Amino acid sequence: MTLLEIDTVHAGYARSTVLHGISLTVPRDGVAAVLGHNGAGKSTLLRAAAGLLIPSRGAVRLDGEDVTRLRPHQRVARGLAYVPQGQQCFPQLTASENLRLVADGRPDGRAATDEALDLFPALRTLGHRPAGLLSGGQRQQLALARALVTRPRLLLLDEPTEGIQPSVVAEIEAAILSLTRRGGLSVLLVEQHVGFALRAAAHYHVLEAGRVTSSGVGGAGAEEVVRGVLRV
Template identity: 55%
Template sequence: MLSVTGLESGYGRARVLFGVSLEVEPGQLVCVMGRNGVGKTTLLNTVIGVLPATAGTVTFDGRDITRLKPHERVRLGMAYVPQGHQCFPTLSVLGNLLITVEAAKQPRAAIDAALEVFPALRPLLKRSAGHLSGGQQQQLAMARALVTKPRLLILDEPTEGIQPSIVLEIEAAIQRLHAAGLAVLLVEQYLDIALRLADRFVILDGGQVVRTGAAEELHGEEVRRLLAV
C-alpha cells in the first residue's frame, strides 16, 4: 500500500532524514518509534507532502506520489492527524466535521460512522472546538480524519499530553479501526501502547532507520536501548 524508499527531507539546508525506507501493507499497523528529535514527525510530514522530499520516493497503491500536494494525497485515500489536536476552534464540533465532509466530498453518513468510533463526541456536537479539553480535541481531530474515508491513517503521537482515561479511549479506537482493516502509520512514544497495537515497528535514530521488526521483537534489550531517553 505505502512504500517509502530512500527518503530524504529536512528544513532549508538542515537535512533531517537520511535514506529512510519503510513499508505499510494493506490493513497493517506500523509504529514508528525513536527518541525525541530523530525525525519521526519529519518523516510523516514528508509522507503526506507537507514537506518536500529532496531524494527518494513515496509510493501509494503502486503510484509515485512523491511530488503530489497534500490534498491530492488525501483524495487518494490518505489522512493525517498531526501533533497539536488541530481543529477550527471557533466552529462547533459538528461544524468541524461538516466542513471536512464537504471538503472531502463525502456523504453526511461519514460523520455518523466517525462518531461510532468516538461516541464521547456526540454530546459535544454543539460545543465550540476551542472549549474542548486536549483529549477531546484529539478525538475530534481523529474523527475529522475518518470522515474523509481514508485507507491509510497517519497519526503523530495521538496520546501525547492526553489525560489517561482518554488515552485508553484513543488506543481502543485505533485498535478498532485496525481490526476493521484500516492501515495505520503511527508515531507513538509509549512502548506499552506500541506493543499492544503494532504489527510491525520501525525505529529511527539520527534520521535513519536503525531497526525494524515484528511487534513481539520490541521486548528485546537492544530495542529498549534505542528508545531510552
C-alpha cells in the same frame, strides 16, 4: 502486501537534512509504528509522507503509485489522511461544525460522520461546544474523527497520545485496533508512548538521528527490545 512505501528518502529544511535515506513500509490493513526520541525525525517523516515536504532524494509510493511529487490535496484524493501533532482543530467552531467542514459535499458525509462518532461517542454529546473549550483528549478525538470522515485508506498519526489522559489513550487505541481489524485502513503511527505503539502495531521502526536503527514485529516481547534500543 504493502500500502505505503518510503524508499530511501532524504528530506529536511533548507540546508539541513533531517532524514538520511529512510526506508520503511506500512502493511495493507495494518499498523506500522515509528518510535524515537524528540528530534529523531519522526514528524519530518510524516510530513514527507503527507506531501508537506518534498524529499530531495528517494521516493514515496502509495499503493504502488509514485506520489513523491504530488501535492497534499492530491494525496488526500488518493485516500491519505494526516492528523498532525497537537490536537488541531478550528477552536471557534463547535465540534459538530468541525466535522461538517469535512463532511459537506461528500455523498457519504453523513454516514461517515456517524461512523466516526460511533468510535468516539463522547463527541455526540459535545457537538454544540466550541472545539477550543474541549479538553485535550476530546480535541484529539475530534481531530481523529474529522480525518476518518474522509474515509481514508491510509491514516498518518503524529503523537496522538501526547498530553492525553490514560482513559482517552485507551479509547484511541481501541478505535485504531477496531478500524484496522475491520479492514480497508492502514495506519502509520508516530509515537513516543512505547506500550501503546507496540500494542497497536504489527511492525515497528525506531528512528535515531534521521535513520532507521531497528525494526521488528510488534506484540509480546517487543516492548523490552524497543526500550533497550531507546534506552528508556
